[in-house]
Amino acid sequence: MGRKVPSLVAVATFLLVACGGGTGTPTTQTDVGITADSISLGNTIAQSGAAAAYGTIGNAELAYFNYINGQGGVNGRKINFKILDDAYNPAQTVPLTKQLVEQDQVFAMFSGLGTQAQTSVRDYLNSKKVPQLFVATGATTFNKDHDTNQWTLGWQPPYQGEARIYAADVLKNHAGAKIGVLYQNDDYGLDYLKGLTDGLGSNASMIVDKESYDVTAANTAAQLTKLQASHADTLFIFATPGFTIKSLVTVTLLHWAPTIYLNSVSNPQVYMGLAKKAGAALTNVTSVGYIKDPTDPQWANDSGMQQYKTIIAGCSTCKPEDGFNIYGVAVAYTMVDVLKQAGTNMTRKNVTDIAANKLNETNPFLLPGIKVKTTSSDHFPIMQEQVITWNGTGWTLQGSLIDERGTIK
Amino acid sequence: MQEFLQQLVGGLAIGGIFASLALALVLIYNAMGLVNFAQGEMAMLATFVAYALVSQGMSYWIAFPVTLVLAFAGGIGVQRLVIKPVERAPILTLVIITLGLATLVNGLAGFIWGYVPRSFPSPFSSESVDLVGVFVSYRDLGVIAVSGIVLLAVYLLLQRTTVGLTLRAAAHHPEASRLLGVHVSWMLALGWGLASAVGAVSGIMVAPILLLEPNMMQSIIIYAFAAAVLGGIESPPGAVVGGLIVGVTINLAGAYLPFVGGDLQLAVGLAIIIGVLILKPNGLFGRAAVRRV
Numbered sequence: 001m002g003r004k005v006p007s008l009v010a011v012a013t014f015l016l017v018a019c020g021g022g023t024g025t026p027t028t029q030t031d032v033g034i035t036a037d038s039i040s041l042g043n044t045i046a047q048s049g050a051a052a053a054y055g056t057i058g059n060a061e062l063a064y065f066n067y068i069n070g071q072g073g074v075n076g077r078k079i080n081f082k083i084l085d086d087a088y089n090p091a092q093t094v095p096l097t098k099q100l101v102e103q104d105q106v107f108a109m110f111s112g113l114g115t116q117a118q119t120s121v122r123d124y125l126n127s128k129k130v131p132q133l134f135v136a137t138g139a140t141t142f143n144k145d146h147d148t149n150q151w152t153l154g155w156q157p158p159y160q161g162e163a164r165i166y167a168a169d170v171l172k173n174h175a176g177a178k179i180g181v182l183y184q185n186d187d188y189g190l191d192y193l194k195g196l197t198d199g200l201g202s203n204a205s206m207i208v209d210k211e212s213y214d215v216t217a218a219n220t221a222a223q224l225t226k227l228q229a230s231h232a233d234t235l236f237i238f239a240t241p242g243f244t245i246k247s248l249v250t251v252t253l254l255h256w257a258p259t260i261y262l263n264s265v266s267n268p269q270v271y272m273g274l275a276k277k278a279g280a281a282l283t284n285v286t287s288v289g290y291i292k293d294p295t296d297p298q299w300a301n302d303s304g305m306q307q308y309k310t311i312i313a314g315c316s317t318c319k320p321e322d323g324f325n326i327y328g329v330a331v332a333y334t335m336v337d338v339l340k341q342a343g344t345n346m347t348r349k350n351v352t353d354i355a356a357n358k359l360n361e362t363n364p365f366l367l368p369g370i371k372v373k374t375t376s377s378d379h380f381p382i383m384q385e386q387v388i389t390w391n392g393t394g395w396t397l398q399g400s401l402i403d404e405r406g407t408i409k
Numbered sequence: 410m411q412e413f414l415q416q417l418v419g420g421l422a423i424g425g426i427f428a429s430l431a432l433a434l435v436l437i438y439n440a441m442g443l444v445n446f447a448q449g450e451m452a453m454l455a456t457f458v459a460y461a462l463v464s465q466g467m468s469y470w471i472a473f474p475v476t477l478v479l480a481f482a483g484g485i486g487v488q489r490l491v492i493k494p495v496e497r498a499p500i501l502t503l504v505i506i507t508l509g510l511a512t513l514v515n516g517l518a519g520f521i522w523g524y525v526p527r528s529f530p531s532p533f534s535s536e537s538v539d540l541v542g543v544f545v546s547y548r549d550l551g552v553i554a555v556s557g558i559v560l561l562a563v564y565l566l567l568q569r570t571t572v573g574l575t576l577r578a579a580a581h582h583p584e585a586s587r588l589l590g591v592h593v594s595w596m597l598a599l600g601w602g603l604a605s606a607v608g609a610v611s612g613i614m615v616a617p618i619l620l621l622e623p624n625m626m627q628s629i630i631i632y633a634f635a636a637a638v639l640g641g642i643e644s645p646p647g648a649v650v651g652g653l654i655v656g657v658t659i660n661l662a663g664a665y666l667p668f669v670g671g672d673l674q675l676a677v678g679l680a681i682i683i684g685v686l687i688l689k690p691n692g693l694f695g696r697a698a699v700r701r702v
Contacts, residue, residue: 053525185672213671218426218619218628221419222663223671229412242526245620253537253546254415270525277528278617279535279546 028344033107037073039339039346040080041065042100044121045113045136049087054113056318057136058083060328061111063315064336074339077346082106088113090120097121101130108133108348111155111331115139115188126151131352133338134331134381138162138265140191144408146356146379151348153356153374155331157290157382159188159263160195163238164404165288165385166261167199170206170234174259178208180232182223182247184239185212192238192263199407208232213243220247224254234259241266248280262287264385268323269295272390285390288402290382291330291366294321295394304364330365334372334381337361369401378406414543416664417657422549424656426618429556429611430626430633431640431648433604436563438642440580440600441492443503444634447510449626451487452608454514455480456616456625457522459609460529469530473613477606484605488598496594518623531617552614556649559610563645566603576600632659635681641695650693655681 033040047055065079073079082104086092093112100106108131112118115137122142125132126149134155135142142154157165170177181196183189189212197204209230211223220243227235228251235251235258237244244266251260267287276282292299292308299305308326312318318325338355339346359374359381366372372381383405388395430449437445445451455476462472491510495502533551537544567573578586579596587593612626619625636655640647658681659674669677691697 049519049524052519052523211671214673214675216628216631216675217671218423218632220671221423222416222660222674225412225415225419226664229415242620242622245526246618249535254544255537255539274526274528274620278620279548 029347029350031107031347032105034077034346037077038080039074039077040082040104040106041108041110041335042097042104042106043081043083043110043112044086044093044096044100044117045083045111046088046117047083047085049089051088051114054088054136054324055085056322057111057113057324057328059315060312060318060325061332061335063311063318064329064332066314067311068336074336075343079336079339081110086114086117088117090114090116093117093120094124097124101125101128106130107346108351110134110335111136111328113137118142122149122152129348131348131355133352133355134335136327136331138191139187140195140408143380150356151352153352153379153381155334155381156327157264157385158195158380158408159191160198160408161380161383161404162264162288162385163192163195164199164407165387165402166236166286167196167201168402168404169286169387170261171200171203174234177206177234177259178230178232179206179234179236180227180230180258181207181210181236182220182227182239183210183212183236184243185214188240189238192236195408196236196238199404213239215240215243217243219250221250224250224256228254228256232258234261236261237266238263239266241268241271245271245275245278245280248275248282248285249278252279252281257281257283259284259286264288267388267395269293269394270322282390282392286398287388287390287395288385289367289388289395289397290370290385291323291326293323293395294326296397298397308365326365330363333363333365334359334361367397367401373405380405380408383407411542412664416660418540418543418545420657420660421553421653422545422656423660424636424653425549425553425556426611426615426629426652427632427636427655428649428652429552429559429614430608430629431636431652432556432559432563432645433608433611434633434637435640435642435645435648436607437600437604438637439567440576440604441597442580443500443507444637444642445604446504446507446630447514448604448608449630449633450511450514450518451480451484451605452612453621453623453626454518455483455605455609456529456612456621457518459613460522460527460616460621463530469532476613477609480609481602481606484602485598487605488601492601493594493598496597515623515627522623524622524624526620526622529613529616529621531614533617535617546618548618552618555610555614556652559607560645560649563603563607567645572599631675632656632678635678635685638682638685639692641692643696644692644694647692647694 045058062081065081069078084096086096111134113136118135132152138156138159140158140160183193213220312320341354342351356379357376361372363372370384384401384403386401387398433448459472459476533547537546579591579593583593636651637648640651659677662669662677663674
């Protein structure tokens with residue numbers, strides 16, 4: 001023991017000298033999870049279980065952070081990103097999040113996936129004052145209720161905002177439509193239904209019938225038969241991908257040919273391909289998008305898309321054409337942007353403040369013209385989307401961006 | 410009227426799916442006097458095996474029988490490895506084991522193939538036939554037709570062959586059968602094999618409609634139980650008729666009973682199970698068990 005005393009004295013002396021008594025040099029503020037050369041971020045996502053298809057998002061985010069680290073990191077700090085698999089099960093999200101916060105001492109949780117999963121840790125993270133940034137779910141509450149959960153924020157367009165964009169499109173292009181709605185009978189489906197109803201406003205009577213289904217159902221044939229019999233000529237499907245595919249097939253089997261609006265959750269090309277194979281006609285299918293589609297040839301020479309291809313090549317398991325991967329890269333871009341802006345004031349409070357109130361970025365992976373923006377009175381980063389229609393092999397952009405900023409109170 | 414007929418036909422279509430799985434449940438009940446909660450999951454696994462064979466380039470019409478043989482062998486294997494060691498245990502032990510088996514098989518399929526839904530080939534056209542304004546898909550008709558064929562085959566096997574007679578004897582009077590020289594344990598294994606193969610037929614037929622994924626059968630197994638109980642848990646024709654009745658009931662209840670709607674269809678299925686067990690425990694086609702006391 002005695003031998004160590006001199007070295008400790010030496011260290012103490014060095015520290016005193018190095019800090020110079022705290023005068024003169026500009027102070028840099030840091031927080032838990034920040035060291036001189038690293039920033040530690042945590043994430044929970046489904047990489048196994050029923051929603052494992054989303055798991056690649058985490059890997060794509062990691063690929064972007066590695067890309068940034070390769071360029072020297074954020075203000076000299078490398079991002080250390082730890083992904084844990086919660087299998088889409090909130091009962092696992094809670095202990096894994098606690099592990100990341102208390103054991104791994106992460107600076108912030110980033111892009112945790114799943115409405116139920118992220119709701120299950122929202123109170124905990126807010127009580128610990130740990131940022132829960134850019135959750136990967138469109139549930140409106142994560143943005144709308146930011147004032148009561150000040151450490152939590154979503155990123156993607158909220159489901160209600162998306163449904164309002166459909167409403168705007170219907171009012172503009174199908175003013176005489178008779179609307180039938182198929183929705184899942186939980187928060188997810190109801191969020192969409194509310195957005196559609198609010199968006200139609202005084203024209204809400206255009207909805208001639210709405211039918212719900214339960215996730216335990218074997219199919220939605222009974223509901224679709226009723227909707228068809230209601231003489232609706234426009235069908236909204238607010239469902240999860242499996243039910244959407246089956247519903248698209250059933251519509252075709254019923255020899256029904258309404259204009260179909262699909263929610264963005266179910267519109268990835270892989271699901272459209274499955275529906276086609278299972279017998280769906282897929283005529284007059286409309287949805288919305290806000291991210292550049294890697295399979296769309298119009299972006300082949302786009303600099304953002306080329307940058308994406310370079311980044312995603314750093315992830316051996318990520319398929320470049322998978323829309324989930326460009327989502328991951330795009331949201332990671334916003335995270336890095338926030339960290340860069342925080343500069344020397346690297347505290348949890350400042351970073352959350354920038355994300356929720358001071359964002360103003362153009363994201364190279366999103367459609368041209370989209371502003372990722374927040375202010376002290378508006379905590380919805382993305383509120384613009386563009387209508388897309390299915391052309392048989394892919395989605396085609398229609399018209400221009402529809403902006404619903406400020407409509408959700 | 411048109412809508413009512415369409416709901417009726419839609420109910421028969423989904424009922425055919427319930428019936429096809431209920432047939433396997435009934436077979437296993439006949440073989441060993443208990444319901445196999447893993448029946449749906451075993452059928453799903455067999456369908457994934459068929460999927461793997463087809464994606465390796467094997468023709469559908471070869472993959473189909475090969476899968477049935479593998480499912481048959483798999484059913485026997487499960488009985489030998491998992492059930493036989495606890496053959497004499499209380500019925501509850503066996504029930505818990507089949508529940509555990511269901512979880513295990515589901516997890517295994519997810520581990521190997523993942524949870525993204527896949528399309529599965531079907532010998533039937535993906536289009537629907539127009540019956541004066543009411544539409545029914547060829548695939549749904551195919552499920553019902555194949556269930557009918559399986560039913561006939563099962564009936565002939567159980568009622569018209571020595572093996573069938575031995576099977577039934579071993580299940581219902583194991584002691585007496587043993588005295589007569591029947592290998593009771595192997596007969597039970599044979600029952601497991603048959604049920605597994607019938608389940609595989611069900612899985613292969615419904616996968617193009619429900620999309621193949623590890624949870625494919627979970628949405629229909631409860632209804633299949635309801636169908637089997639309604640028809641009389643020992644009766645193969647009862648399973649088919651029960652399946653169709655359950656399908657039509659949940660569809661019509663969902664469409665025309667406002668308090669049921671799309672939300673409580675599963676509750677209707679459960680209500681059928683409870684109602685039948687209270688009012689007519691032997692189901693529509695079952696025989697009352699007579700026991701001398």
